[in-house]
Amino acid sequence: MEELKEKAILVSVILTNKDKQTIEELSELAKTAGAGVVGMLTQKRKSIDKTYYFGKGKLEELKKLIEEKGANLVIFDNELSGSQLRNIEKILDTKVIDRTNLILDIFAKRAKTKEGILQVKLAQYKYSLARLRGLGISLSRLGGGIGTRGPGETQLETDIRHIRRSIVYIEKQIEQIKKHRSLYRKRRQKNLVPIVAIVGYTNAGKSTLINALTDANTYTEDKLFATLDPLARKLRLSDNKNIILIDTVGFIRNLPHQLIEAFKSTLEEIKFADVILNAVDISQSNYEEKIKVTEKILSELDYLNKPIITVYNKSDLLDILPKNTENEIYISAKNKTNLASLIAAIQSMLKQSCD
Numbered sequence: 342m343e344e345l346k347e348k349a350i351l352v353s354v355i356l357t358n359k360d361k362q363t364i365e366e367l368s369e370l371a372k373t374a375g376a377g378v379v380g381m382l383t384q385k386r387k388s389i390d391k392t393y394y395f396g397k398g399k400l401e402e403l404k405k406l407i408e409e410k411g412a413n414l415v416i417f418d419n420e421l422s423g424s425q426l427r428n429i430e431k432i433l434d435t436k437v438i439d440r441t442n443l444i445l446d447i448f449a450k451r452a453k454t455k456e457g458i459l460q461v462k463l464a465q466y467k468y469s470l471a472r473l474r475g476l477g478i479s480l481s482r483l484g485g486g487i488g489t490r491g492p493g494e495t496q497l498e499t500d501i502r503h504i505r506r507s508i509v510y511i512e513k514q515i516e517q518i519k520k521h522r523s524l525y526r527k528r529r530q531k532n533l534v535p536i537v538a539i540v541g542y543t544n545a546g547k548s549t550l551i552n553a554l555t556d557a558n559t560y561t562e563d564k565l566f567a568t569l570d571p572l573a574r575k576l577r578l579s580d581n582k583n584i585i586l587i588d589t590v591g592f593i594r595n596l597p598h599q600l601i602e603a604f605k606s607t608l609e610e611i612k613f614a615d616v617i618l619n620a621v622d623i624s625q626s627n628y629e630e631k632i633k634v635t636e637k638i639l640s641e642l643d644y645l646n647k648p649i650i651t652v653y654n655k656s657d658l659l660d661i662l663p664k665n666t667e668n669e670i671y672i673s674a675k676n677k678t679n680l681a682s683l684i685a686a687i688q689s690m691l692k693q694s695c696d
């Protein structure tokens with residue numbers, strides 16, 4: 342029997358001209374999370390409405406669209422505050438979530454290892470805490486003092502306390518796992534095996550590439566965030582030297598900061614890389630923007646000073662294959678095209694960084 346899907350309407354408030362393509366990505370995210378997209382609504386605005394995020398007229402239009410399409414979920418491309426979520430939900434009488442929550446949900450579904458699960462939980466708790474705190478402020482603004490201390494507020498306080506305690510508990514567990522991880526790393530470093538980390542926008546083909554280069558059987562899928570946990574695989578080069586290839590979680594524009602925070606220990610694997618491969622899906626028209634997103638996240642993590650090879654993947658979908666340069670290699674991980682050039686580029690980059 343087919344799974345009963347949530348029927349979602351996507352809403353995007355466009356504040357700048359650059360925001361155009363994000364609703365398509367939101368649609369991919371919604372599908373990855375298992376929702377069916379039944380409608381889309383966009384609005385251009387100069388500024389954000391504090392109470393409803395966007396205009397009230399548009400909100401009425403959205404309500405009609407929900408009825409018309411029989412939708413039971415509304416997903417906002419923009420990040421909403423706790424009180425905005427609540428206000429919109431009240432008017433629409435339908436579940437409302439924002440992009441951050443959607444991404445967190447996908448991560449929660451994908452997480453398999455203990456560390457992955459803990460990291461996602463941590464991010465989700467931090468997300469909830471921020472939303473609840475916002476509500477706390479808006480509730481206390483309703484007047485404060487006698488009469489406003491209803492059971493609702495008490496419940497809110499209990500919830501906040503519970504979440505805070507859970508956060509501390511999870512952080513301790515993650516710290517423990519981190520220690521184990523660094524032991525492994527030290528052992529690897531002792532063996533002086535160079536590390537090559539594959540990073541890049543989600544769905545660029547990172548896991549396919551690691552599979553093509555080694556006999557790893559990493560999970561790949563034409564969905565966003567197929568990989569959450571870093572996977573290390575040994576690759577023996579022609580000179581009989583080994584390198585370690587590391588697959589990493591995919592990046593996305595406006596990656597929720599709670600997730601970057603929570604996944605810092607996983608992303609730390611990149612810190613110990615000798616060379617970074619930035620995998621890019623060259624078949625996408627906006628691939629340059631995606632390179633920038635990856636570079637921005639790398640720079641936020643302070644890893645941009647490492648030698649980087651840009652690996653233009655999916656070049657089988659191009660009509661003409663552009664020429665490789667020293668740090669730009671065109672490959673097809675799927676067809677295993679040009680992998681020898683990529684390995685040669687890695688070797689030469691490693692040599693340079695050792696000299």
Ligand SMILES: Nc1nc2c(ncn2[C@@H]2O[C@H](COP(=O)(O)OP(=O)(O)OP(=O)(O)O)[C@@H](O)[C@H]2O)c(=O)[nH]1
Binds near residue numbers: 550560561563592674
């Ligand atoms: N045409 C073509 N498709 C490819 C190529 N490499 C990967 N793909 C497809 O692109 C999709 C994503 O591949 P993955 O390897 O899962 O991508 P990823 O970067 O690991 O994605 P996340 O783990 O979600 O961040 C899959 O459907 C692959 O089959 C390629 O060289 N050519």
Ligand SMILES: [Mg+2]
Binds near residue numbers: 561568588
């Ligand atoms: Mg992957």
